[in-house]
Amino acid sequence: MEKVSLKVIAKELGVSAATVSLVLNGKNKNGRVSEEMSKKIIDKAAELHYIPNSLAKGLKMGHSKSIGLIVADISNVFFGTLALHIQNYAEKEGYTVIIGNTNEKLEEMGKIITFLNSRQVDGLIITPAEGSEVLIESVLKGKKPLVLVDRGFPDLNVPSVLINNYEICYRSTKQLIDQGFKNPAFITYRQDQFHTNERKRGFIEAMKDAGLFTPDHVKEVSYQYLNEDMDKAISQLLKCEKKVDAIFFATNTISMAGVKSLFKRGMLIQKDIQVMCFDETDAINLFPFRVPFIKQPIEEMAKSALELLIDQIEKKDVKNQKLFLEAELIT
Amino acid sequence: MEKVSLKVIAKELGVSAATVSLVLNGKNKNGRVSEEMSKKIIDKAAELHYIPNSLAKGLKMGHSKSIGLIVADISNVFFGTLALHIQNYAEKEGYTVIIGNTNEKLEEMGKIITFLNSRQVDGLIITPAEGSEVLIESVLKGKKPLVLVDRGFPDLNVPSVLINNYEICYRSTKQLIDQGFKNPAFITYRQDQFHTNERKRGFIEAMKDAGLFTPDHVKEVSYQYLNEDMDKAISQLLKCEKKVDAIFFATNTISMAGVKSLFKRGMLIQKDIQVMCFDETDAINLFPFRVPFIKQPIEEMAKSALELLIDQIEKKDVKNQKLFLEAELIT
DNA sequence: CTGAAAGCGCTTACAG
DNA sequence: CTGAAAGCGCTTACAG
Numbered sequence: 220m221e222k223v224s225l226k227v228i229a230k231e232l233g234v235s236a237a238t239v240s241l242v243l244n245g246k247n248k249n250g251r252v253s254e255e256m257s258k259k260i261i262d263k264a265a266e267l268h269y270i271p272n273s274l275a276k277g278l279k280m281g282h283s284k285s286i287g288l289i290v291a292d293i294s295n296v297f298f299g300t301l302a303l304h305i306q307n308y309a310e311k312e313g314y315t316v317i318i319g320n321t322n323e324k325l326e327e328m329g330k331i332i333t334f335l336n337s338r339q340v341d342g343l344i345i346t347p348a349e350g351s352e353v354l355i356e357s358v359l360k361g362k363k364p365l366v367l368v369d370r371g372f373p374d375l376n377v378p379s380v381l382i383n384n385y386e387i388c389y390r391s392t393k394q395l396i397d398q399g400f401k402n403p404a405f406i407t408y409r410q411d412q413f414h415t416n417e418r419k420r421g422f423i424e425a426m427k428d429a430g431l432f433t434p435d436h437v438k439e440v441s442y443q444y445l446n447e448d449m450d451k452a453i454s455q456l457l458k459c460e461k462k463v464d465a466i467f468f469a470t471n472t473i474s475m476a477g478v479k480s481l482f483k484r485g486m487l488i489q490k491d492i493q494v495m496c497f498d499e500t501d502a503i504n505l506f507p508f509r510v511p512f513i514k515q516p517i518e519e520m521a522k523s524a525l526e527l528l529i530d531q532i533e534k535k536d537v538k539n540q541k542l543f544l545e546a547e548l549i550t
Numbered sequence: 551m552e553k554v555s556l557k558v559i560a561k562e563l564g565v566s567a568a569t570v571s572l573v574l575n576g577k578n579k580n581g582r583v584s585e586e587m588s589k590k591i592i593d594k595a596a597e598l599h600y601i602p603n604s605l606a607k608g609l610k611m612g613h614s615k616s617i618g619l620i621v622a623d624i625s626n627v628f629f630g631t632l633a634l635h636i637q638n639y640a641e642k643e644g645y646t647v648i649i650g651n652t653n654e655k656l657e658e659m660g661k662i663i664t665f666l667n668s669r670q671v672d673g674l675i676i677t678p679a680e681g682s683e684v685l686i687e688s689v690l691k692g693k694k695p696l697v698l699v700d701r702g703f704p705d706l707n708v709p710s711v712l713i714n715n716y717e718i719c720y721r722s723t724k725q726l727i728d729q730g731f732k733n734p735a736f737i738t739y740r741q742d743q744f745h746t747n748e749r750k751r752g753f754i755e756a757m758k759d760a761g762l763f764t765p766d767h768v769k770e771v772s773y774q775y776l777n778e779d780m781d782k783a784i785s786q787l788l789k790c791e792k793k794v795d796a797i798f799f800a801t802n803t804i805s806m807a808g809v810k811s812l813f814k815r816g817m818l819i820q821k822d823i824q825v826m827c828f829d830e831t832d833a834i835n836l837f838p839f840r841v842p843f844i845k846q847p848i849e850e851m852a853k854s855a856l857e858l859l860i861d862q863i864e865k866k867d868v869k870n871q872k873l874f875l876e877a878e879l880i881t
Numbered sequence: 882c883t884g885a886a887a888g889c890g891c892t893t894a895c896a897g
Numbered sequence: 898c899t900g901a902a903a904g905c906g907c908t909t910a911c912a913g
Binding site: 222224225226236237240241244246271272273274275276277278279280 | 905906907908909
């Protein structure tokens with residue numbers, strides 16, 4: 220099967236490649252090409268199953284109509300869902316998305332950015348890894364359109380789509396307190412990222428405002444030894460002077476590990492101990508008891524991130540907008 | 551910041567673009583370019599942060615060094631994990647992967663294939679949707695390298711990476727029977743796909759061989775109304791003449807919906823009723839009781855699929871191999 | 882109104 | 898041993 224290019228169609232019809240290009244791209248303004256030839260070209264393209272070569276088009280046009288999406292791990296449901304929605308919206312706008320996984324590693328993130336740049340992506344949507352400010356700044360310097368999502372850097376002037384982490388965690392903690400829990404605890408990652416810091420701050424402030432704050436009730440676990448650290452953290456919390464009667468888990472992976480650890484100890488959730496989670500997960504929906512959780516507007520986040528990116532790509536409109544979408548406490 | 555191309559480097563060094571290309575691609579055989587100039591070129595490229603334009607390279611070379619991966623839904627953990635591993639292996643081989651979601655819809659699948667072709671992917675890895683034989687055949691005709699994964703078509707001569715669905719389901723069912731369960735049931739999707747048919751067949755044959763088969767104990771649910779159908783199916787199973795004492799769920803989404811439905815009825819899993827699942831899920835790992843499940847070798851599947859594809863792309867080696875990897879029953 | 886030509890950034894066969 | 902030239906498939910400014 221011969222490769223079908225513009226030239227092939229042109230030759231078959233005894234017309235120039237330019238004419239074919241014009242017609243097929245709907246750029247046949249003010250009747251440059253006759254109705255009749257137009258139709259012939261369109262028919263012939265269909266007959267030959269002509270598929271334009273987007274590499275050539277991209278090279279000529281100086282854009283690839285593709286964007287890079289960099290996440291920590293595409294097999295994590297949160298990122299998977301984010302990716303799905305970003306792809307859906309991107310498709311509507313005619314963009315492909317190429318996904319890269321960092322595994323939360325800085326070096327990986329650097330490699331992926333270079334790789335995506337060589338692929339000539341028109342822009343980047345990134346959930347930045349810890350400590351990647353410098354990398355992000357270098358992308359900014361390269362003038363490549365960029366949007367941060369889920370995680371942002373307060374000191375960096377870069378378009379970002381975030382959620383109201385502080386506020387939602389404050390409110391959720393307050394609700395626990397209002398329900399009568401006297402000793403809620405908080406378990407989060409041992410990392411210095413703005414979004415998790417904000418979640419922690421929300422918890423701490425709410426506790427302070429209620430006069431209940433105990434520093435020992437905030438525990439940190441590592442990404443790498445999640446399950447082991449979780450077992451230890453929960454052990455400690457249950458041995459605390461003021462025995463913990465509720466736990467607020469700061470992310471979906473932490474929530475899963477936490478619930479697992481509680482199950483292992485034979486504790487009855489929402490009876491022996493109250494639990495509050497971040498993000499919806501398959502598992503949460505399964506339980507015969509209700510677990511309140513904070514629901515992030517993932518689809519909206521995807522949509523906004525893409526809009527912010529495409530605004531930059533197409534309208535060269537570089538307002539450094541930071542969007543804070545509202546998460547919701549589902550009880 | 552000026553765009554850095556080969557030409558820029560060449561001009562700065564007073565040498566031709568050809569020479570720069572040769573050196574940077576390590577094609578400087580038999581000392582065509584002097585050591586000294588070589589070093590200068592490499593240094594200059596680093597200094598200018600030269601990133602090759604893979605669009606141009608792809609256009610010239612006739613390959614894009616990218617492959618398309620078509621799955622039903624990237625936010626499903628099974629596909630997410632598959633995608634993660636495929637990306638990891640692809641990266642090692644210097645390939646990008648572009649992911650498309652079909653949502654199990656035939657038209658979507660067709661659109662995505664055309665789209666990926668226009669992106670000039672060098673090959674396709676597909677988990678085909680129901681009824682997509684004709685589409686797959688048309689891809690085959692286009693001579694584009696192709697590998698099917700997870701789901702295959704027995705009548706089609708196309709390289710595929712599958713698992714031993716029949717056998718593993720036979721063995722798993724037999725184990726239920728050996729454990730003393732007299733009335734196991736099977737719940738699967740109402741669809742005509744080879745892989746799910748094989749799973750069902752494994753269950754049925756094992757039941758027949760034990761003299762226990764009851765047609766009423768095989769239920770089918772729809773993809774679209776999964777939860778409603780599941781509630782109905784389980785109701786019926788529990789009302790059966792021979793009361794069901796175990797349920798074998800045929801996929802991970804079905805397993806989740808099934809467990810949820812059982813919880814809703816207040817049934818104690820592995821006490822009131824024995825449950826067996828397909829695929830590992832976060833939720834399964836959570837429970838304080840053990841749920842036996844069939845573990846697919848996802849990473850191996852990813853690796854084999856990629857190998858089969860790259861063999862075709864690079865060595866033009868088109869043996870129509872069907873690989874059957876072994877799933878494992880984890881109890 | 883239409884076609885020929887140039888050029889996007891690269892690679893490689895060819896001429897010197 | 899090295900550079901000039903052609904060409905991958907497209908688009909668009911330009912000349913007729």
